[in-house]
Amino acid sequence: MTLRQRLLKTIYPLYIALGRLTGHHRLLLRNPGARPAQSLYDLSVPLPDGRELELETLRGKKLLLVNTASDCIYTDQYQELQQLMAHFGDELVVVAFPSNDFKEQERGSDSAIQAFCQRNYGVTFPVAHKGSVRTGPQQQEVFRWLTDKKLNGWNSKAPTWNFSKYLVNEEGTLTHYFDPGITPAHPELIKALHHG
Numbered sequence: 001m002t003l004r005q006r007l008l009k010t011i012y013p014l015y016i017a018l019g020r021l022t023g024h025h026r027l028l029l030r031n032p033g034a035r036p037a038q039s040l041y042d043l044s045v046p047l048p049d050g051r052e053l054e055l056e057t058l059r060g061k062k063l064l065l066v067n068t069a070s071d072c073i074y075t076d077q078y079q080e081l082q083q084l085m086a087h088f089g090d091e092l093v094v095v096a097f098p099s100n101d102f103k104e105q106e107r108g109s110d111s112a113i114q115a116f117c118q119r120n121y122g123v124t125f126p127v128a129h130k131g132s133v134r135t136g137p138q139q140q141e142v143f144r145w146l147t148d149k150k151l152n153g154w155n156s157k158a159p160t161w162n163f164s165k166y167l168v169n170e171e172g173t174l175t176h177y178f179d180p181g182i183t184p185a186h187p188e189l190i191k192a193l194h195h196g
Contacts, residue, residue, distance in 0.1 A: 001120055005071060012076040016183060025161060025181030028188055031174060034153035036145075040172045043141050045095060046129040048110030053095070053126055055142075055172075061093050062193060063168040064184075065146060067133040067159045068096040069105035070116050074163040078121035080184035085125050088193060094125040097140060099133045102162050106130060133159050146174060167192055 001009070019025055041059055044052035055063075066081065078096075085094045098113045100106040108116065110130055117123035132138040135147055135158050145151045146166045147158045152174045155166075163180040167189075176192050183189070 001116075002071075005075065005120075008071070008073050009076050012073060015073050016181065019181040025179045027157075027160070027177070027179040028182055029155060029157055029177040031154050031176065034149075034173075036151065036153045036173060038145065038151045040142075040145055040152075040168060040174075043145060045097075045126065045142055046131070046140075047126065048114060048129050053128075058093050059172065060170050062088070062091060062170060064092060064094045064193075065142060065166045065168065066094065066096055067099045067101075067143070067162060067164055068127075069099065069102065069162040070108055070113060071105040072102070072162040074161070074180045077163045077180075077184055078117055078123055082121055082123050082125065084184045084193075092193065096123070096125065096127045097133055097143065098127065098130040099159075099162070100130065101132055101134045101159075105162060133164075165189070 041056040044054045047053055064081070068078065069075065081094045085092055098106050106113065113130060114127055117127055131140045133140060133143040147156060149156045155174055155177055157177045161180045165178040165182070166174060167176040169175050178189055
């Protein structure tokens with residue numbers, strides 16, 4: 001970890017507490033009952049080694065899809081995401097989507113990102129090839145589905161910052177959007193994982 005990363009890790013709990021008071025990065029959206037127009041299971045996630053993670057292989061599990069960065073105030077959420085996946089076992093798969101879309105906070109190569117996640121946070125969940133999550137021509141296919149209501153049925157909310165979270169149920173329906181300030185341990189996120 002760099003000095004900056006260690007400093008961010010140290011102040012992360014204070015930043016989250018401050019966010020609770022100010023409401024910063026704390027938006028939560030729930031599906032009003034809409035069904036997707038296109039199946040998420042038709043898509044795949046590009047992995048750093050050139051392979052594709054076919055989302056069809058994850059049918060029947062909850063998916064927590066998160067845009068990530070290694071040099072962000074929220075980076076410590078990698079550890080919380082790993083703990084969350086360990087707690088829910090085979091019921092949940094977390095997929096990280098590293099992105100340099102927000103203030104140059106993910107400048108590393110795919111191999112550097114993988115090493116950072118494993119060495120510092122023990123990450124065992126899939127980490128995608130680094131790409132864009134913001135709306136536009138370079139946006140990753142999965143994030144296009146997550147942020148286009150014509151595809152997912154209801155949501156057009158793009159990530160507001162690193163560690164925005166999208167929850168998809170076992171049938172492939174997007175059920176929730178969580179801003180970065182809603183941590184993986186937040187009661188609302190845990191409730192959504194238990195009850196949909």
